[in-house]
Amino acid sequence: MSQIQAGGGLRHWRSKLINPVLDKEFRLRMRTSRAMWALFFYLFVIGAMTFGFIYIMTVMPSGSSNSFDPSQSRLMFYFICVVQLGLVAFMAPGLTAGVISGEREKQTLNLLLTTQQSSTTIILSKLFSSLSFMLLLVISTLPVYSVVFLYGGISPKQLLLVFLFFTFVMVVLGSLGILFSTLFKRTMVSVIVTYGATLFIFAGTGFLYLLMSQVMEMTQRNSGTGYNPADYGWIGHIAAWNPVAAMFSIFDDSITEQVFMTRGGSTPPPIALWQEFLLFYSAVAIIAIVMAIRYIRPRYKRSGNGKG
Amino acid sequence: MIEIEGLTKTFGSFQAVKGIDLTIAKGCVFGFVGPNGAGKSTTMSILATLAAPTSGTVKVGGFDVTQHPKEVRKRIGYMPDFFGVYDQFKTIEYLHFYGASYGIPKAEREELIPQLLELVNLSDKKDAYVDTLSRGMKQRLCLARCLVHDPDLLILDEPASGLDPRARIEMREILKELKAMGKTIIISSHILPELAEMVDEIGVIEHGSMVARGNISDIQSKLRVKRVLYVRLLDRLDEAESFLRDQPLVGRLLRDEQGIHVHYEGQDEEQAALLMGLISSGYRVVSFSEAQTNLEDVFLEITKGGENVV
Ligand SMILES: Nc1ncnc2c1ncn2[C@@H]1O[C@H](COP(=O)(O)OP(=O)(O)O)[C@@H](O)[C@H]1O
Numbered sequence: 001m002s003q004i005q006a007g008g009g010l011r012h013w014r015s016k017l018i019n020p021v022l023d024k025e026f027r028l029r030m031r032t033s034r035a036m037w038a039l040f041f042y043l044f045v046i047g048a049m050t051f052g053f054i055y056i057m058t059v060m061p062s063g064s065s066n067s068f069d070p071s072q073s074r075l076m077f078y079f080i081c082v083v084q085l086g087l088v089a090f091m092a093p094g095l096t097a098g099v100i101s102g103e104r105e106k107q108t109l110n111l112l113l114t115t116q117q118s119s120t121t122i123i124l125s126k127l128f129s130s131l132s133f134m135l136l137l138v139i140s141t142l143p144v145y146s147v148v149f150l151y152g153g154i155s156p157k158q159l160l161l162v163f164l165f166f167t168f169v170m171v172v173l174g175s176l177g178i179l180f181s182t183l184f185k186r187t188m189v190s191v192i193v194t195y196g197a198t199l200f201i202f203a204g205t206g207f208l209y210l211l212m213s214q215v216m217e218m219t220q221r222n223s224g225t226g227y228n229p230a231d232y233g234w235i236g237h238i239a240a241w242n243p244v245a246a247m248f249s250i251f252d253d254s255i256t257e258q259v260f261m262t263r264g265g266s267t268p269p270p271i272a273l274w275q276e277f278l279l280f281y282s283a284v285a286i287i288a289i290v291m292a293i294r295y296i297r298p299r300y301k302r303s304g305n306g307k308g
Numbered sequence: 309m310i311e312i313e314g315l316t317k318t319f320g321s322f323q324a325v326k327g328i329d330l331t332i333a334k335g336c337v338f339g340f341v342g343p344n345g346a347g348k349s350t351t352m353s354i355l356a357t358l359a360a361p362t363s364g365t366v367k368v369g370g371f372d373v374t375q376h377p378k379e380v381r382k383r384i385g386y387m388p389d390f391f392g393v394y395d396q397f398k399t400i401e402y403l404h405f406y407g408a409s410y411g412i413p414k415a416e417r418e419e420l421i422p423q424l425l426e427l428v429n430l431s432d433k434k435d436a437y438v439d440t441l442s443r444g445m446k447q448r449l450c451l452a453r454c455l456v457h458d459p460d461l462l463i464l465d466e467p468a469s470g471l472d473p474r475a476r477i478e479m480r481e482i483l484k485e486l487k488a489m490g491k492t493i494i495i496s497s498h499i500l501p502e503l504a505e506m507v508d509e510i511g512v513i514e515h516g517s518m519v520a521r522g523n524i525s526d527i528q529s530k531l532r533v534k535r536v537l538y539v540r541l542l543d544r545l546d547e548a549e550s551f552l553r554d555q556p557l558v559g560r561l562l563r564d565e566q567g568i569h570v571h572y573e574g575q576d577e578e579q580a581a582l583l584m585g586l587i588s589s590g591y592r593v594v595s596f597s598e599a600q601t602n603l604e605d606v607f608l609e610i611t612k613g614g615e616n617v618v
């Protein structure tokens with residue numbers, strides 16, 4: 001079926017873009033029934049949540065009418081985005097935390113490492129193939145968002161931005177998953193550590209922010225000098241590590257101001273939450289990938305004991 | 309082909325390899341023998357660039373494993389003692405994947421892979437899923453995999469372990485073919501006889517040190533290991549037995565219907581004299597031969613203690 005004679009140029013590009021490891025990852029992933037079940041589960045959760053939401057909103061008498069209006073539609077959009085973000089947080093570690101340790105446990109890793117494929121190719125191909133699959137999951141939920149467009153309240157630009165945001169979160173969690181999968185010999189350990197890190201990123205940072213804002217408020221109120229929330233606005237940087245806060249700052253600028261305690265004041269917030277989120281986690285992802293590449297093969301000492 | 313100098317490898321506080329020196333010439337088939345836990349696999353995985361040496365230098369084809377691992381990988385085909393396969397692949401896809409991973413163009417692979425499958429007798433399994441293959445078949449498939457990039461050196465870690473006798477023989481036949489193709493082969497086993505017929509040299513490793521190495525027959529004679537002679541006679545077996553018992557250098561005797569197994573400590577000279585003695589005493593000898601040398605004994609002798617090893 002795929003024997004159609006493609007142009008020579010196309011084939012050339014294909015061989016450039018698709019290295020053997022990537023090709024293998026794509027093929028093998030789609031041959032397991034796991035891929036199908038993951039897709040099914042993903043769509044089921046997001047579909048069920050959406051319909052549940054619509055049901056509650058239409059059954060509960062909300063003021064004038066019991067039909068949807070744009071503000072409710074926007075609320076629903078936020079809701080679906082949070083569910084989607086939760087699913088991404090759930091799937092990304094599961095799909096990446098075993099990619100290296102799994103091969104090590106199946107005893108195929110050694111064979112792969114003695115080939116001519118570079119550590120960079122192996123790590124990036126593994127990451128890219130997992131991300132492609134996750135992207136497939138996320139894109140397959142697009143029809144759900146069409147409900148939102150039916151009622152308005154959300155611009156296509158916002159939808160595009162939030163999808164880019166999901167992709168970024170997947171890259172970050174995926175890089176961490178691959179790093180732990182490389183560092184830890186056992187998939188079980190790698191999975192637990194990756195979920196732990198994800199939990200910290202999602203819940204830990206939020207908790208830390210709330211805790212710090214309480215602590216700072218108390219100390220500030222008890223200190224002799226005048227109480228000014230802007231003095232401890234720096235704790236907003238903790239909130240910037242939280243994906244949920246960052247996502248909402250894409251929808252609504254005022255969140256950033258609120259978090260940095262600059263609301264109503266004259267000074268603007270130092271940086272939008274999502275911008276800081278992007279900067280911070282780009283660094284995290286890059287470090288994770290570089291470390292994974294370094295640790296997948298033995299590190300030879302760079303001492304000059306070659307002769308002597 | 310292989311130059312190892314003062315190689316050591318430590319895991320935590322445990323020293324698995326304690327200063328091995330080893331050179332293996334191109335085209336040589338080297339048997340690496342030693343009991344479990346002796347450090348064979350560790351040494352081989354260092355050769356295969358999968359582990360870093362703690363100290364010492366290891367070179368393959370002139371390239372240092374720590375400085376030019378990629379060049380080393382180009383030249384070796386490594387078969388680990390335990391390995392897995394990608395179950396979802398068909399045999400032919402499996403080989404295509406590794407071929408591609410070594411950068412072999414598709415057109416070349418199309419030609420090469422059927423030949424490899426032929427070599428390891430898996431042509432009829434080319435469209436079977438890898439997880440449906442028997443252990444022996446997987447072992448042969450892995451061997452074919454080692455060969456896709458036509459390496460000069462094969463590092464085979466216990467390729468016959470876990471195989472039934474028939475599969476072992478098949479494996480041995482393939483290895484003979486590879487030897488004939490001029491490959492340098494380093495092959496390990498914890499059972500010496502398994503290697504005896506096909507290797508040019510052996511090295512015996514124990515507790516991380518090389519306790520003996522050289523040509524098999526050299527090692528045997530150095531150790532003055534008992535030969536087992538089989539003397540077949542037409543008649544007068546009882547008398548012959550007591551005659552043999554009185555001869556020098558004769559050890560244990562074992563009778564069966566037609567002949568006598570003689571554990572003999574002499575060399576060729578004495579052995580010839582023994583035969584002449586039998587004949588001149590009038591015994592009707594039908595055959596006088598060295599029974600299959602019991603290399604298991606050689607091995608036990610070697611690993612029992614190093615004092616009689618040069
Ligand atoms: N990764 C490792 N960590 C700790 N000890 C190891 C490791 N690999 C091997 N060893 C130890 O090193 C010794 C040599 O092992 P190995 O090279 O596999 O022996 P062989 O292949 O000769 O049976 C064994 O005692 C083994 O327990």
Ligand SMILES: [Mg+2]
Nearest residue numbers: 345348349389
């Ligand atoms: Mg071993």
